[in-house]
Amino acid sequence: MHHSTSKFFSKLWSRILYPSITVKLTVVMTVLIACACAGTLYFIDLEVKRTFRKFFEEQFDDHWKLFLSRQESRFAVANDIIRSAVDSCMPLLEENFSDQAAYKKALAEKLYTVMERYKINPDGDQRAEPFLAFVDLDHRLVEPELEHGQYVMALDEGILANKLEPITNVFSNKKREGYMILSTSMGNVLYEIMVAPFESKQGAAFAGEIVFGMPLSNLDQLMDFDKHHVNSGLLLWNEGHSGEVPEQLIDVLRKSVGQDQLMAYGEVVNENEDHLMRFSKVSTSEGFPVAYRMSLFSLADMQQLRRHIGWAVWTVVPLVPLMGAILSIVLSRHMSRPIRSMVKATEAIRHGHFDVRVGNTHRPDEIGLLSRSFNRMAADLALKDRYRHVLDQVTDKEVAQCLLEGSLELGGRMEQVTVLFADIRGFTVLSQQMKAPELVALLNEHMTAMTEVVYRYHGVIDKFMGDAIMVLFGTPRVYGQDSKLALQCATEMIDARNRINNTSAQRIQIGIGLATGQVIAGCMGSRDRLNYTVIGERVNLVSRITSAAGPEEVLMDEATYLELKNAIQVERLEERSLKGFEGQMIPLYKFKSWLS
Numbered sequence: 001m002h003h004s005t006s007k008f009f010s011k012l013w014s015r016i017l018y019p020s021i022t023v024k025l026t027v028v029m030t031v032l033i034a035c036a037c038a039g040t041l042y043f044i045d046l047e048v049k050r051t052f053r054k055f056f057e058e059q060f061d062d063h064w065k066l067f068l069s070r071q072e073s074r075f076a077v078a079n080d081i082i083r084s085a086v087d088s089c090m091p092l093l094e095e096n097f098s099d100q101a102a103y104k105k106a107l108a109e110k111l112y113t114v115m116e117r118y119k120i121n122p123d124g125d126q127r128a129e130p131f132l133a134f135v136d137l138d139h140r141l142v143e144p145e146l147e148h149g150q151y152v153m154a155l156d157e158g159i160l161a162n163k164l165e166p167i168t169n170v171f172s173n174k175k176r177e178g179y180m181i182l183s184t185s186m187g188n189v190l191y192e193i194m195v196a197p198f199e200s201k202q203g204a205a206f207a208g209e210i211v212f213g214m215p216l217s218n219l220d221q222l223m224d225f226d227k228h229h230v231n232s233g234l235l236l237w238n239e240g241h242s243g244e245v246p247e248q249l250i251d252v253l254r255k256s257v258g259q260d261q262l263m264a265y266g267e268v269v270n271e272n273e274d275h276l277m278r279f280s281k282v283s284t285s286e287g288f289p290v291a292y293r294m295s296l297f298s299l300a301d302m303q304q305l306r307r308h309i310g311w312a313v314w315t316v317v318p319l320v321p322l323m324g325a326i327l328s329i330v331l332s333r334h335m336s337r338p339i340r341s342m343v344k345a346t347e348a349i350r351h352g353h354f355d356v357r358v359g360n361t362h363r364p365d366e367i368g369l370l371s372r373s374f375n376r377m378a379a380d381l382a383l384k385d386r387y388r389h390v391l392d393q394v395t396d397k398e399v400a401q402c403l404l405e406g407s408l409e410l411g412g413r414m415e416q417v418t419v420l421f422a423d424i425r426g427f428t429v430l431s432q433q434m435k436a437p438e439l440v441a442l443l444n445e446h447m448t449a450m451t452e453v454v455y456r457y458h459g460v461i462d463k464f465m466g467d468a469i470m471v472l473f474g475t476p477r478v479y480g481q482d483s484k485l486a487l488q489c490a491t492e493m494i495d496a497r498n499r500i501n502n503t504s505a506q507r508i509q510i511g512i513g514l515a516t517g518q519v520i521a522g523c524m525g526s527r528d529r530l531n532y533t534v535i536g537e538r539v540n541l542v543s544r545i546t547s548a549a550g551p552e553e554v555l556m557d558e559a560t561y562l563e564l565k566n567a568i569q570v571e572r573l574e575e576r577s578l579k580g581f582e583g584q585m586i587p588l589y590k591f592k593s594w595l596s
Helices: 002-017 021-094 100-117 157-168 219-223 247-256 300-314 317-350 366-391 397-405 427-433 436-456 482-503 537-548 558-564
Strands: 131-136 176-184 187-198 208-215 230-236 240-243 263-268 275-282 291-298 411-424 460-465 468-473 510-525 530-535 554-556 568-572 589-594
Touching (some): 021 100, 021 291, 131 157, 157 187, 482 510, 482 554, 482 589, 558 568, 558 589
Parallel strands (some): 510 554
Antiparallel strands (some): 275 291, 510 530, 554 589
């Protein structure tokens, strides 16, 4: 019972990890249709956003042109009032006043006359009215005065003087315009201000500026916005704002635009409703607060439309799995037949029958492409099987790799190589003392360790000869400083042998010889069995040098020493005659250490 349960869950887990083609196609079709729905919704959403944004920009531009047109008309009226006030007050400069108080009294009467002429007399009962005043160089305000009593302004005289101080501090001989928020008895009101210089030949005591202010308490009407879609107003930096922008969004808007920016555009997210925002810097004269025209376009209608579109699109989603399952069953039946054929062919190849081929290669679809690729793969495997026969004739992996790459030609050629020869000291006596299985195990352990060292230093094992190993450096690949690699390999082989001795029951020692020079290198042997090897005088010499080496010694010929003399410390041995080199005295060098 336990076995059957375990088998059931194992099979279930296998099905989950490796689902059938039908399941895969169902998932793929479901994902594709879902992605299509999501993509459609995404692009519709983009188009809705683009349309609403374009509509908002058109409204912004059209209404702002209207505001500027009306602003120009207001400035024309204000300019007439200012010019009339200056013209009315100019005759006072020709008169001789006994003191400054008399001059300012006469000036106030002239200003009142201008106000009467243009019917801009405030009565104190309105929320905001225009004002006309004279401000001297000490920022004191001169207000109109009547014969029957003091004229009452809608604005506090002290507050107005303080607000006008930054503007009147700016020296200019031209008219200046801007905006300012002033406190009235009924609250804060946005004013459009025009300032003109008034110069006196009687001295600074009689000079100053004439200021005219027009309230814009109905700014939203002046801008003619549709409040259902757009909230608008003017924002004065560090001053306040006027218009129909909700108070809770003002701080958000301040953070969205810097004082030095000319325009900003973006989206404002509010907890109640999202808006598109636009700021444009309004041209004002020096001394006035920086002013921005601000507009917020409600996204409520757009968001509602997007929700409706989303609901319409995603009502199709529950049908997606059913549609995917039907399509996948039809497609999987059509696709499974050639796939089953390929499975059978794969089994044949697995058993070594590389001549097997599949049909359906004429089809222009993916099955046809897969069939053609499968047949090419079978042909390649047959070719690689023939390569394997060649590789069986090669003993070293470096040589095998060169043969596969085609960089190694059959035959021999002259090569500059360093040949390393290493054998076990006293092996003849050792072999007589050990049983054959023990001796073979000892040699296998030893040669395995030596082979690892050889490959680490890019050496090529030419052959194993009983207890000896012959290694080539510089062929079939040249790595540069091959003689140095050979010496490094030799010293590491001695160290590796000593490490084995620390744990092995049988301690053995090796002697190593190195010789460098020209040899004939290539694939040599019979027609049926080839071996990559080298032949030449250097090969015979290194064998004799190794015989002269003591335990754990590395001896080298003069050619090897000359290539490494700047990097090593050696002991020059007495020249000696070696077997096979009769009549020659061969200089030998024993390696001592590396120079730092």
